[in-house]
Amino acid sequence: MGQAEQTSPTSQVRIGAFQLVTIFANLVYGKAIGFTNGALARTVGRDTWIAMAVAFLTGMALIPAMVWLARRTVGHGLVTYLKRLLGRPLGALVLLIFAGYFGVAFATSANTATLHINDYLMTETPFMFFVIGYTLLIAYGVYLGLEVAGRLSVFGLLMTLLLTLSMVAGAFDKFDATQLLPFIDGGLLPTLAASAIAHTDVGMAVAAALVLLPHSVGPPGRWVKLCWWGLASSGITVLVWSIFEIATLGPEVIGQYLIACMQMARAAELSIYLHRYEMIMVVMFFYGVVTQSVVTLYCAVLLTEGALPPKIKRSYLVAGWAALTVPLQFYLGSDRDQYGIFLETTWPVASILLTYGLPLLLCLVALLRPSASAKGSTKSG
Amino acid sequence: MRRHRLIAALCGLALLLSGCWDLREMNHLALVMAVGIDKAETPGRIQVTIQVARPSAESKGSGPSQGGKPVYIATADGDTIFAAIRNLAQFTSRRIMWAHNNIVIVGESLAQEDITPVIDFFTRNQELRMRTWVAIARGSRARDIVTTSTGMEDIPGISLSALLRYAELPGEAVRSELGDVLHAFLAPDDSPVIAALELRPRSLTPTNDPEQAERGLQAVLSGTAIFKHTRLVGYTERDVGRGLLWIRRQMNNAVLSIPCPKGSKSSMAVEVRRPKINVRSSINGQTPTLHFEIETLAWLSEQDCPTPQFGTLELKRYAQDALAKEIAADVKDAVQFLQQELKTDGGKFARVLHTQQPAWWRMNRSRWQELFPKVKATVAVRVKIRKMSLFTRPMVMGEIRSK
Numbered sequence: 001m002g003q004a005e006q007t008s009p010t011s012q013v014r015i016g017a018f019q020l021v022t023i024f025a026n027l028v029y030g031k032a033i034g035f036t037n038g039a040l041a042r043t044v045g046r047d048t049w050i051a052m053a054v055a056f057l058t059g060m061a062l063i064p065a066m067v068w069l070a071r072r073t074v075g076h077g078l079v080t081y082l083k084r085l086l087g088r089p090l091g092a093l094v095l096l097i098f099a100g101y102f103g104v105a106f107a108t109s110a111n112t113a114t115l116h117i118n119d120y121l122m123t124e125t126p127f128m129f130f131v132i133g134y135t136l137l138i139a140y141g142v143y144l145g146l147e148v149a150g151r152l153s154v155f156g157l158l159m160t161l162l163l164t165l166s167m168v169a170g171a172f173d174k175f176d177a178t179q180l181l182p183f184i185d186g187g188l189l190p191t192l193a194a195s196a197i198a199h200t201d202v203g204m205a206v207a208a209a210l211v212l213l214p215h216s217v218g219p220p221g222r223w224v225k226l227c228w229w230g231l232a233s234s235g236i237t238v239l240v241w242s243i244f245e246i247a248t249l250g251p252e253v254i255g256q257y258l259i260a261c262m263q264m265a266r267a268a269e270l271s272i273y274l275h276r277y278e279m280i281m282v283v284m285f286f287y288g289v290v291t292q293s294v295v296t297l298y299c300a301v302l303l304t305e306g307a308l309p310p311k312i313k314r315s316y317l318v319a320g321w322a323a324l325t326v327p328l329q330f331y332l333g334s335d336r337d338q339y340g341i342f343l344e345t346t347w348p349v350a351s352i353l354l355t356y357g358l359p360l361l362l363c364l365v366a367l368l369r370p371s372a373s374a375k376g377s378t379k380s381g
Numbered sequence: 382m383r384r385h386r387l388i389a390a391l392c393g394l395a396l397l398l399s400g401c402w403d404l405r406e407m408n409h410l411a412l413v414m415a416v417g418i419d420k421a422e423t424p425g426r427i428q429v430t431i432q433v434a435r436p437s438a439e440s441k442g443s444g445p446s447q448g449g450k451p452v453y454i455a456t457a458d459g460d461t462i463f464a465a466i467r468n469l470a471q472f473t474s475r476r477i478m479w480a481h482n483n484i485v486i487v488g489e490s491l492a493q494e495d496i497t498p499v500i501d502f503f504t505r506n507q508e509l510r511m512r513t514w515v516a517i518a519r520g521s522r523a524r525d526i527v528t529t530s531t532g533m534e535d536i537p538g539i540s541l542s543a544l545l546r547y548a549e550l551p552g553e554a555v556r557s558e559l560g561d562v563l564h565a566f567l568a569p570d571d572s573p574v575i576a577a578l579e580l581r582p583r584s585l586t587p588t589n590d591p592e593q594a595e596r597g598l599q600a601v602l603s604g605t606a607i608f609k610h611t612r613l614v615g616y617t618e619r620d621v622g623r624g625l626l627w628i629r630r631q632m633n634n635a636v637l638s639i640p641c642p643k644g645s646k647s648s649m650a651v652e653v654r655r656p657k658i659n660v661r662s663s664i665n666g667q668t669p670t671l672h673f674e675i676e677t678l679a680w681l682s683e684q685d686c687p688t689p690q691f692g693t694l695e696l697k698r699y700a701q702d703a704l705a706k707e708i709a710a711d712v713k714d715a716v717q718f719l720q721q722e723l724k725t726d727g728g729k730f731a732r733v734l735h736t737q738q739p740a741w742w743r744m745n746r747s748r749w750q751e752l753f754p755k756v757k758a759t760v761a762v763r764v765k766i767r768k769m770s771l772f773t774r775p776m777v778m779g780e781i782r783s784k
Contacts, residue, residue: 120507125402133392140388174560181736249511249560252567256504267511267560272546276480276510315384 017218017226019150022157023295024230025237027205029160030289031112032234033241036198038260039344040242044186044194045251046179049242051191055198056235059206062356063227065363066206070213071220072366078214079306085365085372094358095307098207101354102300105204107325108347109293110134111333116282119336120262131329134293139322141294142301143315146215149294156287157233163284164237166277170268171248179247196348201238203355204296205231210359211299258340261285297321411475412436414452414538417523418499419488421458421465427491427498428458429465430524431477432538451535454528462502479508483542485515485559486578488523492606492613496566496573504563511560514545517606519577519616526578531600544602545576552635552653553622555605565608569746570731572608574625577616579603609725617718624715627675627708628728630658639703641686650683651704651766662737669734669741670757673712677762679704681769688775696775697766705762712760720754730756 015023032052040048073081083091114130122130141149184191205227213223245254245264254260265278301317308317332339366372411433421428433453455473459465466477487499503509518526532540548556557575565573580598604617605625617625626632633656638648656677663670681700688696719727731749735742745752769775 122403123507129402136388137392140385140392143385143388178732178736182739185739250564250568253511253560253564256563256567263511266509269510269512275512 013146013215014217015146015150015212015215017216017222019153020212020216020218020226021230021233022153023150023212023291024205024209024227025234026153026156026160026288026291027208027295028201028231028234028292029237030285030292031109032198032201032238033261034112034116034259035108035340035343036201037242037245038254038257039197039340040194041246041251041255041260043197043344044191045255046181046185046246047183047191047194048246048251048254049180049239050183051195052198052239052242053235054192054195055202056231056238058195058199059202060228060231060235062206062360063209063231064224066209066359067213067220067223067227069359069363069366070210070223072372073214074220077306078211079303081372082306082362085362085369092307094362095303097354097358098211099300099303099307101207101350102296102303103321103325104328104347104350106138106293106296106300106321107328107332108200108343109289109296110138110325110329111339113286113289113293114329115333115336116259116262116285119259121279121282127334128330131326131333135322135326135329138290138293138297139318141290142298142318142321146212146295146298149291149298152287152294153291156291159284159287160237163281163288164240166270166281166284167264167268168240168244170270170277171244171264174248174267175244176247179250180243196352197344199356200343200347200351202231203351204292205234207355207359208295208299211302212295258336297325405476405478409476410478411453411473412478412480413482414536415484415486415527415541416479416482417486417488417518417527418462418491419518419522419524420491420494423458426458426460427462427465428456428488428524429462429469430454430456430527431469432527432536433473433475433477434481434536434538452537456524462498479503479506480510482509482513483538484545485513486518486523486526486541487515487575488518489520489613490522492517492575492608495611496608496613497611500559500563500566500573503559509559511558511563513559514542514576515557515559515562516541516545516576516578517613519579519603519606521580525580525598526600529580529598529600537600541578541600544578544600548576548602549633549635551602552626552632552637553604553617553619554602555626555629555631566611568732570735570742571729572610572725572727574608574629574727575606577603577606605727607719607723607725607727609723614725615723617715620711621715621718624711624713624718625728627656627658627712628673628715630660630729632656632658636682637704637707639700639707641684642688642691642699645686647685649681649685649700649703651700652680652682653704654678654680654767660733662733664738664741667745668755668757669738669752670759671730671733673758673760675708675712675760675762677708677764679764679766681766684769684776687777689777691775693769693774697769701764701766704764704766708762708764709760713758716758720756724750724754726753 037048040051044051079095082094085091086094114127114134118125118127118130209227216223218226241261245260249263249267254263257263262278265281269275270277300321301314304317305314332342413431414434415432417430419428433455435451435453455469457465457468459468469477485499485503487496529537531537532543534540545556548554554576555574562573562575565571578600581601583597583599604622606613607615632653635653637651637653639651641647641649656675659674661672661674681697691699715728719725730753
């Protein structure tokens with residue numbers, strides 16, 4: 001085993017238990033309230049929030065499996081463990097597949113941020129400008145590292161809570177609970193199937209658990225609880241948005257728009273004196289989305305770093321990923337309607353396969369090869 | 382370290398320079414306060430009339446002697462609303478901005494033909510809010526309402542929006558916002574209902590504007606416009622309008638009149654407070670029945686007739702019964718109006734059945750237009766008068782008693 005695998009610089013990165021919870025919370029929120037609620041409303045109408053809840057519960061049910069796998073990497077890191085488990089070439093391939101997933105996840109997260117500004121606030125500015133500007137910002141965040149993202153995420157969660165509270169306060173007078181009825185209006189199976197769309201967000205957090213948990217200073221015995229707290233806190237805030245969007249504007253209106261949460265922001269008013277505050281809401285929204293983008297790009301960089309020869313500097317990898325994702329973001333986001341179709345069809349399938357299917361397959365292999373996690377094992381394929 | 386600074390500087394520049402593309406100076410903008418949409422005289426074209434605020438006139442005071450009129454009116458037409466607005470730009474000298482628009486008014490003839498272009502354009506536009514008010518120009522063109530001076534505000538658009546904001550006091554018209562109208566338009570189990578504004582003679586308020594004085598008109602809230610699919614099919618009048626609000630569960634703190642006892646021609650005013658409206662449904666055979674259960678608190682706020690025969694409790698009991706009858710009659714009138722005259726579900730009946738009888742709804746939704754006039758309705762009203770404003774006993778004329 002090479003020296004780089006034993007003392008990878010990433011293995012020295014440490015994030016606190018509370019930061020881990022807040023990172024998990026931010027990993028789901030931004031895109032879920034922005035795009036996913038609209039996509040779900042187009043698919044299952046007023047059962048949007050049920051499909052969303054199903055996705056969160058499924059994600060929480062899968063967390064113990066991810067934690068079980070992550071605990072086996074303690075002491076040598078995910079990169080080394082995968083190479084031991086699957087052999088060097090296959091391990092590297094799996095790392096690259098995961099990295100690719102996080103790269104696309106970053107692109108969807110970045111588009112969440114850039115399309116908000118481009119479609120609602122600065123409509124004349126070329127989309128590419130936002131793509132490049134935002135990618136530079138996030139690349140700098142990744143360069144600063146996971147600890148910085150962890151600290152940002154605490155502030156991001158605070159802003160997320162403030163944003164949710166301000167939305168609730170501004171929309172409460174229009175809240176009509178009967179809009180949520182009847183439950184399971186489109187049938188149980190379609191609702192369960194539609195939850196796949198929400199798995200694109202929840203799955204991001206579940207897959208990130210595998211990468212981030214080994215960096216947590218919290219004892220491995222608490223990892224399941226920490227992840228659950230993170231998912232539960234994001235689940236509550238996201239569900240508040242889902243329920244309010246449906247009960248205030250109705251599923252038909254929410255489904256009409258690509259960025260559902262901005263319609264909600266445009267429908268909220270705090271008395272006649274503050275009848276328009278979507279800019280304030282966008283500012284509060286951004287801290288969470290930036291955290292989501294930094295963490296997803298960080299995961300992509302980290303996993304690529306493990307798959308490639310150790311001589312490559314991380315800063316080059318950050319720049320490389322940033323350069324790769326700029327055209328991807330532009331390609332995905334420039335045609336808004338195609339992007340909506342991508343988020344509703346292709347991305348859920350890819351997401352479920354990569355964030356749930358692949359880790360579960362790894363769990364199965366790990367069960368069959370328990371010796372791979374033993375410290376000091378020298379087999380590396 | 383140098384690299385850090387470079388990246389930080391680039392990110393900073395990205396943020397700072399981003400304003401260039403979307404730069405909009407305040408004095409280059411025409412802030413629309415109200416907009417009217419009509420059918421143009423040329424068939425197939427749409428006419429747009431905007432009322433734009435003139436801040437300089439506002440700051441100097443209203444009236445020709447000070448800073449001129451506080452609003453600027455402009456009209457143009459085009460094949461679409463967007464085209465008409467583009468044509469406005471040929472002479473308005475400023476860029477039109479919708480972000481502060483208070484109200485969208487739709488001309489009656491356009492509403493009778495198809496309201497789709499109005500809903501589509503204004504809900505697609507990122508500058509407008511979903512809480513912008515929407516109204517129908519009853520019996521006139523939207524342009525006439527937009528160009529008429531109404532209310533106490535210098536900017537008529539603000540007065541018009543206030544009419545809708547405080548519509549719950551007369552309690553005869555819905556308060557229609559763009560988001561609500563869009564929802565009703567898109568939902569398969571709802572139909573749009575929109576507040577109606579009508580031009581009526583100005584009675585007391587004098588005006589300095591010779592044009593207005595000559596016309597002597599002002600916009601008045603005038604019932605609710607009912608739509609079937611995309612077309613305006615009718616309006617509610619006073620009692621029916623109130624009934625519609627009860628049916629739609631939108632009645633809130635209105636002032637209602639009840640007759641004085643013993644055939645007196647005078648009336649009493651009762652203020653409805655915090656009503657609770659529950660709608661249940663049942664299916665008997667194939668026919669659904671809706672049960673409206675209304676429970677409300679009320680204040681007896683005015684008594685225009687002496688009632689020496691009543692003590693406090695008797696008077697309250699009388700007023701409670703009379704108000705309950707009044708409310709039940711309004712509801713029945715509204716149901717009959719929708720079912721027999723308009724044959725349009727403006728009362729959210731389909732929504733109630735969809736919610737409460739989902740299996741029945743799934744089987745019958747395709748036949749809803751045919752079934753709607755046959756739906757039965759029952760009404761039960763309970764009124765509790767809590768107080769008589771500041772009085773504690775009925776108004777009785779004093780008499781000198783002889784020994």
